[in-house]
Amino acid sequence: MADDAFAEQVRLRAAFLKEQGLDYGLARKVRAAGAGEAQKPGRPKASIRRPTIVPGSPHAHPEGATAPPGPWPEEPGQALDAIRSWIGDCRRCKLCEKRTHIVFGVGDPRARVMFIGEGPGADEDAQGEPFVGRAGKLLTDIITKGMGLSRSQVYIANVVKCRPPDNRDPEPDEVQACLPFLEAQIDAIRPEVIVGLGRVAIQALLKSPVQITKFRGTWTDYRGAAMMPTYHPSYLLRNPGAKGQVWKDIQEVMAKLGLSGPARK
Ligand code: SF4
Numbered sequence: 001m002a003d004d005a006f007a008e009q010v011r012l013r014a015a016f017l018k019e020q021g022l023d024y025g026l027a028r029k030v031r032a033a034g035a036g037e038a039q040k041p042g043r044p045k046a047s048i049r050r051p052t053i054v055p056g057s058p059h060a061h062p063e064g065a066t067a068p069p070g071p072w073p074e075e076p077g078q079a080l081d082a083i084r085s086w087i088g089d090c091r092r093c094k095l096c097e098k099r100t101h102i103v104f105g106v107g108d109p110r111a112r113v114m115f116i117g118e119g120p121g122a123d124e125d126a127q128g129e130p131f132v133g134r135a136g137k138l139l140t141d142i143i144t145k146g147m148g149l150s151r152s153q154v155y156i157a158n159v160v161k162c163r164p165p166d167n168r169d170p171e172p173d174e175v176q177a178c179l180p181f182l183e184a185q186i187d188a189i190r191p192e193v194i195v196g197l198g199r200v201a202i203q204a205l206l207k208s209p210v211q212i213t214k215f216r217g218t219w220t221d222y223r224g225a226a227m228m229p230t231y232h233p234s235y236l237l238r239n240p241g242a243k244g245q246v247w248k249d250i251q252e253v254m255a256k257l258g259l260s261g262p263a264r265k
Contacts (some may be wrong), residue, residue, distance in 0.1 A: 068184055076109035079188035083181060087161070093177035095162035095170070096154050101128035105157030105185055112257055114155045114174035114225070115139065116182065117232060118200035119170050130156045130233040135233035139197070142233070146250055146260060155189055157182055159204045175204045186223050193253055194225045198232025217249050219256075 065204035069086055072079035090096060103120040105130050113129070131139045139156070143149050152232050160170040160178040186194070196202045199212040205222055216229045224251075230249040231242050 015089050024130060032166050044166045062096045068180055070184065072184065072188055076190070080105075083184045083188060086184075087181055090161070093160075093162075093179075094166060095160060095174050098133060098165055099162035100125045103128055103163075104128060104161060105155060107151060107155035109155070109189055111153065111189055111191055113149075113193045113195065113253065114157065114186065115143075115195045115197060116201050116205065117156075117158045117197040118204070119158045119160040120233075121161040121167055122163065124158075130158055131233070131255060138233040142246070142250055144246065146219055147254055149259075154263035155185075155191065157185055159201050160190060164257055166244050169200050170204070177206060182249050183223065188224065191225050193199060194222055194227040195250075195253055196222075196227055196229040198235060201232070216245065217252070217254075226256060228256075 004145060070082075072082050083179050087102060087104065089145060099120075101120075101123050107114075117131065120130060121133050121135070124130050130136070142152055143151055143154055151152065159182055160174055161181060162178075164170050164174070196205055199210075202212055202215065203209055204213070205227070206220070210229075212229060212231065220227050220229070228249050231239075236243055236246060
């Protein structure tokens with residue numbers, strides 16, 4: 001990265017942290033803790049497990065209507081296109097009834113890090129893109145000003161792809177119907193790190209009633225990726241005091257990915 005661009009990135013991150021009322025020095029502490037496992041930026045070839053999805057395999061869902069028609073193309077972009085075609089004009093659950101758009105996901109098909117929320121809100125339903133409302137702006141700030149990445153360098157998706165009415169939590173049958181699509185996306189992208197955003201997403205992914213307040217900040221494995229659970233940006237809008245915990249989790253993610261941070265300057 002050119003010096004000017006790096007300096008601008010540092011300036012933006014410092015301004016972002018100050019705006020959020022966060023500790024600029026935290027980056028140094030977490031980087032030091034994660035230095036032993038930091039990796040150089042770039043997409044490793046050998047360390048990523050790529051499950052082969054075939055109907056009836058442990059990665060496939062036996063519910064029939066949602067069983068993947070894979071195997072998918074090896075190239076991630078082509079695989080995502082095939083998965084989107086598989087979804088089609090989906091009517092597999094009742095969330096189809098009031099949706100405007102199916103919100104598939106957005107970003108780099110070869111992203112090293114994937115952010116996963118619970119489902120689209122009103123803005124996302126209207127625009128067909130995940131995390132574009134107020135909570136989305138905060139997530140974008142975390143990605144751009146906090147991590148020094150762009151939205152186009154990561155991949156963003158949700159557990160369910162159609163908006164639950166009145167922004168209620170997705171119901172178990174809706175999660176069960178839609179989760180195979182997300183699982184196929186993860187297997188196509190093969191991210192090194194997944195950031196699970198909020199209680200609903202984490203519980204859906206792990207199929208366990210974990211408490212996000214206790215579980216956040218703890219690495220766990222999910223489909224071959226290291227997953228970091230943290231709070232949902234909408235929770236941060238209601239509880240700004242939790243921003244420090246999320247920033248700590250994001251710093252762990254940056255250390256895991258070997259991303260450069262302010263302390264490197
Ligand atoms: S939420 Fe998922 S399963 Fe339900 S209709 Fe939308 S795309 Fe289909």
